Amino acid sequence: MKPYFIKTPSFLKLFFNNWAWSFSRKNKVIYLTFDDGPTPEITTWVLKELTKYNAEATFFCIGKNIQENTEIYQKIIEAKHSIGNHTFNHLNGWKTTTYAYIDDCLKTTNFINNTSKLFRPPYGKLSLSQSKKLRKQGYKIIMWDVLSADFDLKISPEKCLENVVRNTENGSIIVFHDSLKAKEKLYYVLPKILEYYSHKGYSFKKIT
DSSP states (O other): OOOOOSBOOHHHHHHTTTSBOBOOSSSSEEEEEEESOOOTTTHHHHHHHHHHTTOOOEEEEOHHHHHHOHHHHHHHHHTTOEEEEOOSSOOOGGGSOHHHHHHHHHHHTTTOOSOOOEEOOGGGOOOHHHHHHHHHTTOEEBOOSEEOOTTOTTSOHHHHHHHHHHHOOTTBEEEEEOSSTTHHHHHHHHHHHHHHHHHTTOEEOOOO
């Protein structure tokens, strides 16, 4: 696996300043995001954990997973969390033509039954031309401030928790994955994060 940043460096945020990496540092608010769902066995559990703390979150959903799991997707909607577009086929923007990429993104809108204009590129990989076309269509590109690395099979659940706690601050956008690959770490980390930051007076808000 190629190296990756747990805490997004300031230079990236400055260079790609048309993308959202975090929000105001003034208030004790954290933005939890979950990529790649909806996923059987995972999404429903995540929703229950969020409910325990009255926590809002944002789910960046893959179109084909919505198509295959419509009932689970509807539970996200009913719980009043935010939905974002994560392409239909989880495409790598650096390996896909702009036309094919945009077409794949727009295909997902057929399954997102709300007015969401939030978009997160899979792998965080998006070309400038793809970004420009999406933004022209009203999309807001949502990246992240903290990567939990729950997708990394080489790290322990304890290390995943440490990644979040050591790097999160007011306004942080944190990435988790609503997937079977991340299950072990997610089941360990999410309840602890919700409890830890709730006790410190933080609230968990969705991105709108």
